[in-house]
Amino acid sequence: MPIVEPSLVTVKREEKLELDGIDVSGDWNTFLEPRVHTDLDLKIVDWVRSQPQGETISRCWQCGTCTAGCCMHTDYGLEEFNPRYFIYLAQIGYEEELRKYAQTIWRCVSCNKCVERCPKGVKVEEVVHTIGTYLEVSGGAPESPADRFDRAYTENLLARGVLDEAALFRTYERLEGRKTPARDLLRLGFTMLLSGRLHTGPFAHRTRGWRRMRPVLTKILEEEERARRARVEAPASRARGGSPGRAP
Numbered sequence: 618m619p620i621v622e623p624s625l626v627t628v629k630r631e632e633k634l635e636l637d638g639i640d641v642s643g644d645w646n647t648f649l650e651p652r653v654h655t656d657l658d659l660k661i662v663d664w665v666r667s668q669p670q671g672e673t674i675s676r677c678w679q680c681g682t683c684t685a686g687c688c689m690h691t692d693y694g695l696e697e698f699n700p701r702y703f704i705y706l707a708q709i710g711y712e713e714e715l716r717k718y719a720q721t722i723w724r725c726v727s728c729n730k731c732v733e734r735c736p737k738g739v740k741v742e743e744v745v746h747t748i749g750t751y752l753e754v755s756g757g758a759p760e761s762p763a764d765r766f767d768r769a770y771t772e773n774l775l776a777r778g779v780l781d782e783a784a785l786f787r788t789y790e791r792l793e794g795r796k797t798p799a800r801d802l803l804r805l806g807f808t809m810l811l812s813g814r815l816h817t818g819p820f821a822h823r824t825r826g827w828r829r830m831r832p833v834l835t836k837i838l839e840e841e842e843r844a845r846r847a848r849v850e851a852p853a854s855r856a857r858g859g860s861p862g863r864a865p
């Protein structure tokens with residue numbers, strides 16, 4: 618991690634220093650002040666290690682062979698996809714930085730070249746996916762457009778039991794904070810209506826008995842969310858000897 622805080626660096630400046638007739642004036646004896654990291658938390662690596670697919674993370678010695686051969690990093694030129702760096706951030710517990718890659722990390726195509734090449738036997742592909750799962754289930758990853766679409770879709774489906782394409786579109790636009798020009802909307806709506814793919818207003822489908830069904834589905838979704846959170850909380854607590862149920 619680069620040192621970005623100048624106050625942590627002390628420099629002894631020699632304004633006029635000559636050794637054997639050579640002027641060596643300048644900055645000498647540069648030291649870093651001792652510092653305490655408050656933004657590092659090993660619960661990530663504890664959790665990843667506690668998962669069957671993540672237990673080899675501790676073997677990594679940061680040689681970079683996986684990244685050098687990774688097709689996403691090299692062949693597809695996605696420089697920010699860097700399995701070695703993901704593992705490093707998880708190992709030191711730098712969650713804030715790792716979260717910047719919460720979407721990118723899923724770009725892995727599971728080619729397993731990294732696994733073949735790793736000299737330490739790290740199951741890189743599985744470890745990378747496990748880190749991605751942690752970021753997802755711990756719930757602090759920045760919401761992507763795909764996440765927002767999921768949310769709009771779920772809201773829309775729960776409301777009536779079937780999709781209302783126009784309402785879905787409006788909700789998604791609201792969540793994205795954008796507004797499609799009326800002329801484009803009309804053109805899109807008309808095309809969908811003609812092709813029989815617009816079910817809104819008088820053309821909307823109805824789901825019989827949805828009023829009774831909706832609370833059931835809502836409860837299932839809430840339970841799923843609780844289970845997702847428990848997947849992070851319970852193993853990490855066990856790995857560190859903490860009490861179950863501690864927030865991630």
Ligand code: SF4
Nearest residue numbers: 677678680681683735
């Ligand atoms: S090749 Fe293996 S040991 Fe080297 S950085 Fe990647 S995971 Fe770590």
Ligand code: SF4
Nearest residue numbers: 687725726728729731
């Ligand atoms: S499995 Fe994923 S991380 Fe490994 S080389 Fe392939 S794309 Fe890269």
